[in-house]
Amino acid sequence: MGVKGLQNFMQRCCPEACVTVDLRKMASQHVARNTTSAHSTGPTLVVDGMACLCHWYTCENWVCGGQWREYMDVLKSWVEAFNSIGIRLVFFFDGVVEEQKRQEWVKRRHRVNGQISKIFRHIKEHGEQPGRELFCLPSGLAAFTSFALRSLGQEVFCSVQEADYEIASYARQHCCMGILGQDSDFIIYDSAPYLSVEKLRINSFTTVLYDRQRFCRAIGLxxxxxxxxxxxxxxxxxxxxxxxxxxxxxxxxxxxxxxxxxxxxxxxxxxxxxxxxxxxxxxxxxxxxxxxxxxxxxxxxxxxxxxxxxxxxxxxxxxxxxxxxxxARPSAIALKKYVSPEILKACREKHVAAEGSMVYPVVFEGVVQCSNTLEDEQDTELLPQALVFKSCRQRIYGLLLDHDGSTVDTPAIREWFVFPGNPLKEPHMVHPVPVNLPCGRPNLDLLWFGTGSDVSALRLTSFLTILDCQDFTELYGSIEVSLLAVLCLVTYIVLQVQAVSQEDVDAYLSQAVCLSMKSPQELQYIKLPFLSSRAVQLGSLYVRGLSHLLGANCASGYPLPNTALMPWHSFDGQLFQSKYLLAHSGTETTVLLDSDSSRLSLFLHLREKLIETCRKRGRVLQSRPTPIAPEQSHKSTSVPGYRGRHAGWTSGGCEGWRTRGEVRGEHQHRGGWRERGEERTDRSENDNRERLWDRGHRGGGQHFHPSTYPEHHSGGLHNMNRPPGQSRGRSYRSRGRYQLAPRWSQPPAPGT
Structure with a gap:
């Protein structure tokens, strides 16, 4: 929200109203003025989190899905800088889109879609990330930033009205030192002084204050x-x-x-x-x-x-x-009858505290929206994330609104999801789908407020059922919780998107397994020979999937700690891009896992579980290596570890693509989801080669057969993850070295 052209007018025509200020001096003056105030809590800045995102995300790579560990370091440094001068920070993030502003929201989404088309065109033409003139924030950055700030000990709020209004209200009510943002509406609100985040110089703690009193004197109001x-x-x-x-x-x-x-x-x-x-x-x-x-x-x-x-x-x-x-919207009133007053109260509290995900807009508003995602409108085989995760959302809606065991008369949820081909003229009406368990349909009040081992097991089963991953119950406690989430998410994607190949799965799983061994600095300096536009979309798809896992986790009563679902524990854009290029070049699995035997063992175990689960559901994972753009490879230097069929990614090593007649850039399409509608049918591809399960064994040395693991000897790590009363399952005796860490009892330090 903002008044078009007003701030520019102030800067050009009312320079006396644009005052450079020192935040340290402002803080001292604020303390001196409020020492006798009963409501004084020290100098506090109310921060418009949405306006700060593009200033916080200073990581060089932004197109591959996000450099999340590096980003966490940036946030930590930013917060510590203000704490060092005694300024308290309170953050607000948008939690709703008010219907009166829906059309403006739609206009902005269409503008960003045009920018995204240019981004993919640039990647295909140049094999590299475009400049900052086409900068687009990584998917899900706002939602995950609120969790990141909470893990750093900050006070974070998610709005239930227009965020600017709540920011101005909070600042006025609590006599705050100022509002830090970048929106001309903060000039209009009669609230705390408005400070520019765009003009902020964190090293000197200076910025520009837009003085509304001086502005009014200048224009005679x-x-x-x-x-x-x-x-x-x-x-x-x-x-x-x-x-x-x-x-x-x-x-x-x-x-x-x-x-x-x-x-x-x-x-x-x-x-x-x-x-x-x-x-x-x-x-x-x-x-x-x-x-x-x-x-x-x-x-x-x-x-x-x-x-x-x-x-x-x-x-x-x-x-x-x-x-x-x-x-008091009609849709909100209509949906409230499907949940208890206790659920309504808890739902709002979770939302305001930025701890919930997706549940508040479903229960209170009957509407869910999702902004732009880096998706290639020319790629007709990779489904948009809105369609990929639709069945997941339907089960979340069903779990939240399953009143007295029935969703027959439950109103449809209005979805405003941005994806190529969606004109956004009206919402998609999506009907809830009930979550059916062997013991019947789970009761939401029991999931949220119940206690005991049976309830803990029910929460986990509900979460896994939403993702169609019930088979992974026995893995809870035997592998790190974040890796269980990775396995669930990648399996769900494979079941929903027939174009996802064995190589894509190898890239997803190998980067998640290897991530814990990398420091933020190592991740930052990964050198890529070029970018694959397909990998860019797959990276954004994964991060959007994590947002859906958060929604499923909240709806199920938090069987997993939200911390385990954060991207900095399972995803790095540059690392994923590098693993994608390796996997699609035919690199040996040992190299894909950085020649680490324990990581290779874990990777093979996860892949075996995924393939087994998909096979039970009629989904046979195919090997389909995607040709790499040969024209771009001569621009890049050799990357250590890229030793597949095209060692070093040199121009000479790319000749094979031309002789095989493969197209430049991406694989050929044979008709996509737009031509077929939302639903896709599985089809065989005669030109696909069956990838050998033990490809990683060709390099010699120790063999790591996926079904062979060391025994779980006494004295090893204890199982701290399994819900009380849940059986260990048949895999208990074969956990061994791939068990990495117990469930976190508290959020780990940033970057870990």
Missing amino acids: AVPQLPLLACLLGNDVVSKEQMQHIRNNAMATYRKNNPAPQLGAPQAQMVLAVSQYVSSLWGGEEEETGHILQCMNLSAPHRELLKRGICSYLLPGQEDLQRGDIS
């Missing part, structure tokens, strides 16, 4: 008149087009009274013209806004729209107009 000015200029509630006639009349009057205006820019003239018009409407500062609106030449619908826009800026204690109750 009072602070209470700013909301009307904002709406007439155009914002996310009142579009510029809807108030065009008011601005035209104001501009005509302004030019008549100022034949030689000092400020020549049309936008500057417009702000001054509308300011003079707003000033002329007030007979006195005490005049009510409602009376002013009645005096304006507006139709009834436009008057009501303007009233709603003004109300959006009025904070608690400031209202001279009635602010609507956003929680």
Whole structure:
């Protein structure tokens, strides 16, 4: 949300209102002014988390899915810098999209889709990441950042209304030192001082303060008149087009009274013209806004729209107009009957504390949205993430809204998911699907509030059933929890996307297994010979999948610690891209696992479980190596470890692609999901080679057959993960070296 052009006007035409400040001095002055205040909690900055994301994510690689461990280090340093000067931070993130702003949200999503198309075109043409002019945040960055900040001991809130409104309300209510963000609406709100994150220099703790009092003096208005000015200029509630006639009349009057205006820019003239018009409407500062609106030449619908826009800026204690109750939407009221009052209360608390995922918008709003993802609209074989994870969401909805064991009359959930080909003219209506267990349908109150070993086992079974991975129950406690989540996610993707190959699975699993051995610095300096656009989409698909795992985990009553589902424990974009190139070049499995025997043993075990589960469901994983773009390889240096069929990725090693007649860049498509609709059918490919299970054995040395593991001797790691009362299963005797770590009792240190 923001007033188009207002901040630029301040910087160009009202420089006296843009003041460079030292945050340390501001903090000292704030403490001195508030020493006698009963509500004083020390200097506090309320941080608009959404506005800060592009400033926090300074990692060089952004297109491969995210450099999550490196990003965690950046966040930790940023937080520690403010703590070192005694400034407390409180973070807010967007939790909903208000329906009155849906069309503006859609417009922005379409703009980003156009940018994403350019990103993939650049990768295909140049084999490298585009410059920052096409920068796009990694998928899921906002959601995972809130968890990251909480793990760093910070106070984090997720909004149930417009986030800007909640930020301004919190800052005013708690007498905060300032609001750190990048949105001109913070000039309009009569709240704490607005500080620019874009102008922030963390080394010197200086930034620019946009002073609303000085701004008002410069344009001849009072602070209470700013909301009307904002709406007439155009914002996310009142579009510029809807108030065009008011601005035209104001501009005509302004030019008549100022034949030689000092400020020549049309936008500057417009702000001054509308300011003079707003000033002329007030007979006195005490005049009510409602009376002013009645005096304006507006139709009834436009008057009501303007009233709603003004109300959006009025904070608690400031209202001279009635602010609507956003929680009283018909869809929200209709869905509340499907859950108990205790669930409603817990659901809202989890959401506000940024601990829940997906449950609040389902139960309270009946609507779920997901922003843009790095997806190639030209790749017709890889399904968009919105379609890949649809069945997972349906089961989450079914679990949340299964009232008295029935979802027959449950209303459909309105989904606003951005993906290629979706015009976003209206939401997709998605019906809940019940979660059926051998013991019947799980009760949500029991899952969330029940105790005992049986309930713990029920939570885990519910979570695994949502992902169609019930077979992995016996693995709980025998492998690291984050790797269990990886296995569930990759298995789900394989079951949903027929185009995913053996090589893709090897890339997913090998990078997850090897990640724990890499420091953030090692990951940062991985050198890639070039990028695969297909791997870029697969990386984003995986990270979006982690968001769905969080939703399934929350709905099931948290059988797994949310910490284990964070991307910095299972994914690194550059590492995945490197493993993808290795796997698709035919590199030996031992090399894929960095020649580490224990990691190879674990990798083979996970892959065996995945293949076995998929086979039971009729999904036979095929080997289908994707040709690598030979024209790009001569630009890159040799990368140690790339010793497959095309050692060193040299131009000479790429000649084989040409002689085999394979296309440049990506594999040939034979008709995709758009032509077939959402559902895909499995089909055989005569040109696929069956990949040998023990490819990694050709290099000689010790053999690691996937079904052979050392015995679990006494004195080894104890099973601390299994829910009480759950049987160990047949695999207990064969855990041995692939058991890595017990379930975390508390979040581990960042980067671990």
